[in-house]
Amino acid sequence: MVMSSISKWIVDPRKNWFARMHMKSLSNRLRKYGLRYDDLYDPMYDLDIKEALARLPREIVDARNQRLKRAMDLSMKHQYLPEDLQAMQTPFRSYLQEMLALVERERAEREALGALPLYQRSIP
Amino acid sequence: MAIKRLLTLAHRSRQHNVTSTVRCLSTSPAVATSPPPPAPSPPPPTAMVYDRLAESVKSKLRQLENPDPRFLKHCSPHPVLVDHTKILSAPQTRVTTLPNGLRVATESNLSAHTATVGVWIDAGSRFETEETNGTAHFLEHMIFKGTARRSARDLEEEIENMGGHLNAYTSREQTTYYAKVMDKDVPRALDILADILQNSSFNENRINRERDVILREMEEVIAAAGAVKHEDIVEQVKKLFTKLSADPTTASQLVAKEPAIFTGSEVRMIDDDMPLAQFAIAFNGASWTDPDSIALMVMQAMLGSWNKNAGGGKHMGSELAQRVGINEIAESMMAFNTNYKDTGLFGVYAIAKPDCVDDLAYAIMYEISKLSYRVSEADVTRARNQLKSSLLLHIDGTSPVAEDIGRQLLTYGRRIPFAELFARIDAVDASTVKRVANRFIFDRDVAIAAMGPIQTLPEYNWFRRRTYWLRY
Numbered sequence: 001m002v003m004s005s006i007s008k009w010i011v012d013p014r015k016n017w018f019a020r021m022h023m024k025s026l027s028n029r030l031r032k033y034g035l036r037y038d039d040l041y042d043p044m045y046d047l048d049i050k051e052a053l054a055r056l057p058r059e060i061v062d063a064r065n066q067r068l069k070r071a072m073d074l075s076m077k078h079q080y081l082p083e084d085l086q087a088m089q090t091p092f093r094s095y096l097q098e099m100l101a102l103v104e105r106e107r108a109e110r111e112a113l114g115a116l117p118l119y120q121r122s123i124p
Numbered sequence: 125m126a127i128k129r130l131l132t133l134a135h136r137s138r139q140h141n142v143t144s145t146v147r148c149l150s151t152s153p154a155v156a157t158s159p160p161p162p163a164p165s166p167p168p169p170t171a172m173v174y175d176r177l178a179e180s181v182k183s184k185l186r187q188l189e190n191p192d193p194r195f196l197k198h199c200s201p202h203p204v205l206v207d208h209t210k211i212l213s214a215p216q217t218r219v220t221t222l223p224n225g226l227r228v229a230t231e232s233n234l235s236a237h238t239a240t241v242g243v244w245i246d247a248g249s250r251f252e253t254e255e256t257n258g259t260a261h262f263l264e265h266m267i268f269k270g271t272a273r274r275s276a277r278d279l280e281e282e283i284e285n286m287g288g289h290l291n292a293y294t295s296r297e298q299t300t301y302y303a304k305v306m307d308k309d310v311p312r313a314l315d316i317l318a319d320i321l322q323n324s325s326f327n328e329n330r331i332n333r334e335r336d337v338i339l340r341e342m343e344e345v346i347a348a349a350g351a352v353k354h355e356d357i358v359e360q361v362k363k364l365f366t367k368l369s370a371d372p373t374t375a376s377q378l379v380a381k382e383p384a385i386f387t388g389s390e391v392r393m394i395d396d397d398m399p400l401a402q403f404a405i406a407f408n409g410a411s412w413t414d415p416d417s418i419a420l421m422v423m424q425a426m427l428g429s430w431n432k433n434a435g436g437g438k439h440m441g442s443e444l445a446q447r448v449g450i451n452e453i454a455e456s457m458m459a460f461n462t463n464y465k466d467t468g469l470f471g472v473y474a475i476a477k478p479d480c481v482d483d484l485a486y487a488i489m490y491e492i493s494k495l496s497y498r499v500s501e502a503d504v505t506r507a508r509n510q511l512k513s514s515l516l517l518h519i520d521g522t523s524p525v526a527e528d529i530g531r532q533l534l535t536y537g538r539r540i541p542f543a544e545l546f547a548r549i550d551a552v553d554a555s556t557v558k559r560v561a562n563r564f565i566f567d568r569d570v571a572i573a574a575m576g577p578i579q580t581l582p583e584y585n586w587f588r589r590r591t592y593w594l595r596y
Contacts, residue, residue, distance in 0.1 A: 056178075056181065057174075057177045057181065059173050059174045059177055060174045060177055060178055060181075062174070063172070063174040084164040085164070087163065087164040087165060087166075088164045088165065088166050088167060089166065090166045090167070093169065093175065093178075094178075095174070095175075095178035095181070095182075098181070098182050098185040098186075099181065099185065102185055102188065113201050113202075114500065114502065115439070115443075115446060116443065116446045116447060116450060118438060118450060
């Protein structure tokens, strides 16, 4: 219990200066390319992320893809987003975390019941 | 030349700008001190449609944190055994054996207004020889063509006027003639049945040949269910069924003379013009009276069945159904378990598209051979519960009850009460399933039948090798 409260304090930006600095630097870097933190989750890395993205509404996934395309375009041109647009970014507004947690909970429950998994990675 | 033109153009436009700004300044001095545009800030979460949708998704997911307890009260994904003996005290089946060997069995339910009464005979296409091939079915048709007392038309009219059904069916080991009528018409239905079975008028030499095939008095049962009283039925049967054949050969003797021998074999009919491939893999099973027949029924429920219309989809209990559903390797699949007098068949029948036939064969043989090694208690409990409910759900109405009575009297010699049947099913646990699988499946010959586009279906030795594992 003590360990869990210490670990909660460590990562909380409101309590820990180092966590605050980390969040600020992450926020700056994401702002420069116009990305959100949830855009960094890769559906090809984990099939749970793919399933969670499949369950989200189409507009959210479309906005995510547009942000990723804009960031790829900026990176290709070695540019950053214009300053006024950078001020309007919301890098920590989340849309994926809860759905991902739900998908992982369901998979754990299915495995605990002894059923076969619904999807499996095949090594390419 | 062109450069000169461009330069004059630029000069002219610059002059134009200067004069226009001077003009602006002179006419509207208040515009010069317009307020600066507001600094850009992040938009609120309700500005863009994807943010609004994300908020609604998050609120719905938060609702899942506290589920409504009403929905969880009666559902549990863990199979549990429940004792049902209290509700299985169904009306008792009473059996009387008449002096001429005929057995009369009834299950009386006087609150019903209809009844089914019929004759179950222990004869079928199994006992036909080369000369008598097709007789059972032929006789079943001829018998409705008239008797000495009633012509075919009289027969039809009498049944129709009563509002009853008169029907018959033949299978490999049984022939049945039964009638479904209102309660007050049961004596007349019995009269009609006795008439058509004993006094049918067709060609005399045909009568002798064919009656010998089917009407053996020892193995006949008259079963009745519904609004019937046992004593009344017995009285009427005694009066009506007097001219049965005196041939003492029983079905058991015929079977002993020509037993059915299981041979590991295969029949394949390759036909690329068919869209789907169908195949069945069968092991030698148990006969009706084998004590392991119940265990084979439980194993059939463990393997289960699946088709694309099944509501369970990828989430069914049987692991074979899960493999088929998740990987989409079959159009439909079912495990079958047939019992005969001295033998049986146990296996799986599947219909699939031609490109996934080999994966389907692997999944089927994996699950079948797994029954000899790794059986979980939860799986057996689920299969037991499913078997019990499917047995009871099938007994709805007087006709299924009468058919159950007739079939059980011919195969077991008595009607097994449901409480005893459920006790026998409950006696099958994981170790019993493993023992029975070792007896019927482990390293035993299989019989394969396949038709359609089956080029990729593995050959016989492949299947025969996968009846056992070398990993344990």
